[in-house]
Amino acid sequence: MKAIVQEAYGSPDLLRVRDVPTPAVGEHDVLVRVRAASVHPDVWHMIRGEPRVLRLMGAGLRRPRARIPGTDLAGVVESVGSAVARFGPGDEVFGKTVGANAWRNGGAYAELASAHEDRLEPKPMNLSFEQAAASPDSGTIAIQGLRDEGRLATGQRVLINGAGGGVGSFAVQIAKAWGADVTAVDLPDKLELLTSLGADRVVDADHEDFTRLGERFDLIFDIPANRPYADVRRVLADDGTYVLIGHDAYGREGRRWIGSLGRFAKLLVRSPFDRRLPGLRGANDPGDRLRVLRELLEAGSVTPAVDRTFPLDQVPAAIRALEEGSVRGKLVITVP
Numbered sequence: 277m278k279a280i281v282q283e284a285y286g287s288p289d290l291l292r293v294r295d296v297p298t299p300a301v302g303e304h305d306v307l308v309r310v311r312a313a314s315v316h317p318d319v320w321h322m323i324r325g326e327p328r329v330l331r332l333m334g335a336g337l338r339r340p341r342a343r344i345p346g347t348d349l350a351g352v353v354e355s356v357g358s359a360v361a362r363f364g365p366g367d368e369v370f371g372k373t374v375g376a377n378a379w380r381n382g383g384a385y386a387e388l389a390s391a392h393e394d395r396l397e398p399k400p401m402n403l404s405f406e407q408a409a410a411s412p413d414s415g416t417i418a419i420q421g422l423r424d425e426g427r428l429a430t431g432q433r434v435l436i437n438g439a440g441g442g443v444g445s446f447a448v449q450i451a452k453a454w455g456a457d458v459t460a461v462d463l464p465d466k467l468e469l470l471t472s473l474g475a476d477r478v479v480d481a482d483h484e485d486f487t488r489l490g491e492r493f494d495l496i497f498d499i500p501a502n503r504p505y506a507d508v509r510r511v512l513a514d515d516g517t518y519v520l521i522g523h524d525a526y527g528r529e530g531r532r533w534i535g536s537l538g539r540f541a542k543l544l545v546r547s548p549f550d551r552r553l554p555g556l557r558g559a560n561d562p563g564d565r566l567r568v569l570r571e572l573l574e575a576g577s578v579t580p581a582v583d584r585t586f587p588l589d590q591v592p593a594a595i596r597a598l599e600e601g602s603v604r605g606k607l608v609i610t611v612p
C-alpha cells in the first residue's frame with residue numbers, strides 16, 4: 277500500500293510517499309481503507325519532533341518509532357480482528373488510531389490503517405469522509421475541555437479564545453448545542469466563520485483585549501494561551517473555571533524542549549489553592565467522548581468546518597499551511 281513515511285524528525289519536506297507493507301491487525305483491531313485523515317497540531321509535533329520531550333515520552337528517541345504519521349481517519353472497513361463484533365467489512369467508520377493526548381505517529385496517512393475497535397465509531401451518514409475525518413481529535417478535545425474539565429452547564433457564559441481553529445471551531449458549536457452563551461475570540465480573518473458557527477458575539481483579537489472586556493465568564497476555554505492567567509482572571513467569575521488546552525504556536529515561541537508543558541505544570545501546582553483551576557480533572561478519558569461527538573454530528577448540532585483538503589502526496593504542503601496559520605477550522609488529507 278502507499279503511505280507517507282517519516283524517517284526523521286524535522287522539515288515536513290522530508291516526508292515521502294512510499295510503498296509499505298499493510299499494517300498488522302490484532303484481535304481487537306479494525307483495518308480501515310482510509311478515505312480521509314485530518315491534519316492537527318499533534319501531527320505537527322510528531323513531524324518536527326518538538327517539543328523534544330515528546331521523544332522521551334515514547335515517540336522515539338532519535339527518529340520516530342512508528343514511521344507513518346496521522347491519527348484521525350474516516351474510511352471503510354476492509355477487515356476485522358477475530359474478537360471484533362461491532363464492525364464488519366464495508367462499514368463506514370471514523371475515529372482515531374492512537375489514545376487520547378498521546379504523542380505518536382498513528383499510521384493514518386496511508387491507504388490502509390489499523391485502529392483498535394474502541395477508538396472507532398460508525399461514520400455519521402450525513403457527513404462526508406472529509407468532514408468525519410476532521411472531527412475526532414479536535415472534537416474530543418473540545419468535549420474534554422468543555423464537559424470534563426470545564427463542567428459546562430446550560431445558560432453559562434463561555435469565552436473561547438482561538439475559536440476559529442481546529443479545536444475552537446468544534447468548541448463553539450458544542451458549547452452552543454449544550455445551551456451556553458458563547459463569546460468567540462480569534463484573529464480578524466476568522467470572525468465571519470465564528471458568526472456562521474453560531475457564536476453569540478465575536479471579539480477581534482487584533483483590536484480588542486479579551487481580558488479587558490469588562491464582563492465575567494463562567495468558563496474560559498483557552499487555546500492559544502497568549503495571555504497570562506493573572507490577566508485572564510480579571511474576566512473569570514469567582515466560581516468560574518479556566519481550561520487551558522496548550523498551544524506551541526508551531527514552534528514560533530521557541531520553547532523547543534518542553535513546549536507548553538511548563539505552563540500546564542504551573543497551573544497544576546496552583547490548582548489545589550485556586551478552585552478556578554481544574555487540575556487533573558478530566559485528564560482521564562471516560563471513553564465516551566467519540567460517541568458523544570458522533571451523536572452531536574448526527575443530530576446536525578455540529579458541522580465540521582473544513583477549510584481545505586490536500587491529496588496524500590501533498591501532506592508536506594498541508595503541514596506547512598498549518599504552520600503558516602490563517603486556517604479556518606480544519607485541514608484534511610484525502611486518500612484516493
Ligand SMILES: NC(=O)c1ccc[n+]([C@@H]2O[C@H](COP(=O)([O-])OP(=O)(O)OC[C@H]3O[C@@H](n4cnc5c(N)ncnc54)[C@H](OP(=O)(O)O)[C@@H]3O)[C@@H](O)[C@H]2O)c1
Nearest residue numbers: 317438440441442443444462481502521522523601602603
Ligand atoms: N490539552 C490537551 O489535552 C491537548 C490534547 C491534544 C492536543 N492539544 C493541543 O490543542 C491545541 C489545538 O489547537 P487547534 O487545533 O485548535 O490549533 P489551531 O487550529 O492552530 O487554532 C488556534 C487558533 O488560535 C488563533 N490565534 C492565534 N493567535 C491568537 C491570538 N493572539 N488571539 C486569539 N486567537 C489566536 C489561531 O489563528 P491563526 O491560525 O491565524 O494563527 C487559530 O485560529 C494544539 O496545540 C494541541 O497540541 C491539547
